[in-house]
Amino acid sequence: xxxxxxxxxxxxxxxxxxxxxxxxxxxxxxxxxxxxxxxxxxxxxxxxxxxxxxxxxxxxxxxxxxxxxxxxxxxxxxxxxxxxxxxxxxxxxxxxxxxxxxxxxxxxxxxxxxxxxxxxxxxxxxxxxxxxxxxxxxxxxxxxxxxxxxxxxxxxxxxxxxxxxxxxxxxxxxxxxxxxxxxxxxxxxxxxxxxxxxx
Numbered sequence: 001x002x003x004x005x006x007x008x009x010x011x012x013x014x015x016x017x018x019x020x021x022x023x024x025x026x027x028x029x030x031x032x033x034x035x036x037x038x039x040x041x042x043x044x045x046x047x048x049x050x051x052x053x054x055x056x057x058x059x060x061x062x063x064x065x066x067x068x069x070x071x072x073x074x075x076x077x078x079x080x081x082x083x084x085x086x087x088x089x090x091x092x093x094x095x096x097x098x099x100x101x102x103x104x105x106x107x108x109x110x111x112x113x114x115x116x117x118x119x120x121x122x123x124x125x126x127x128x129x130x131x132x133x134x135x136x137x138x139x140x141x142x143x144x145x146x147x148x149x150x151x152x153x154x155x156x157x158x159x160x161x162x163x164x165x166x167x168x169x170x171x172x173x174x175x176x177x178x179x180x181x182x183x184x185x186x187x188x189x190x191x192x193x194x195x196x197x198x199x
Contacts, residue, residue, distance in 0.1 A: 002032035
């Protein structure tokens with residue numbers, strides 16, 4: 001168990017305020033806390049040296065969800081700067097650069113939920129030494145990840161509905177998938193459906 005905490009982004013408190021913020025989150029949780037490091041305007045662009053200070057100062061802060069661009073370089077900088085104080089770096093962006101991030105020492109990725117099982121298979125292949133098999137899965141997933149990055153939640157819900165995990169694609173967010181999007185999704189899913197754990 002643990003929590004992921006993005007630094008406050010409406011009224012940004014500055015670095016001293018962030019130390020206090022993460023101390024309070026860690027104390028309230030009493031469990032591992034992930035710092036979510038993200039580019040502005042939502043994020044605070046926390047530098048690796050500052051993250052290392054947080055890791056040293058706050059016992060429950062030991063993990064990072066790194067989403068600074070370029071993600072691979074950010075993973076490398078964190079691991080080189082923080083050393084053993086950092087228990088794991090996880091990434092985001094739907095797993096778009098997952099192979100590169102694993103090559104650089106990332107522990108995993110935290111994507112949206114529609115292809116979690118497929119990404120687990122990719123990860124298992126990579127960790128077992130079958131890097132080419134992991135690359136093959138990634139190649140199949142990448143066009144779908146790209147659609148997700150454009151369409152957002154409505155795409156995720158479309159996949160979850162097709163997989164029988166939810167009943168409706170309704171969302172308050174504006175926008176809908178049109179017939180061209182749906183046709184492209186139909187075609188692209190043929191490559192990954194065999195990797196589903198739940199069908």
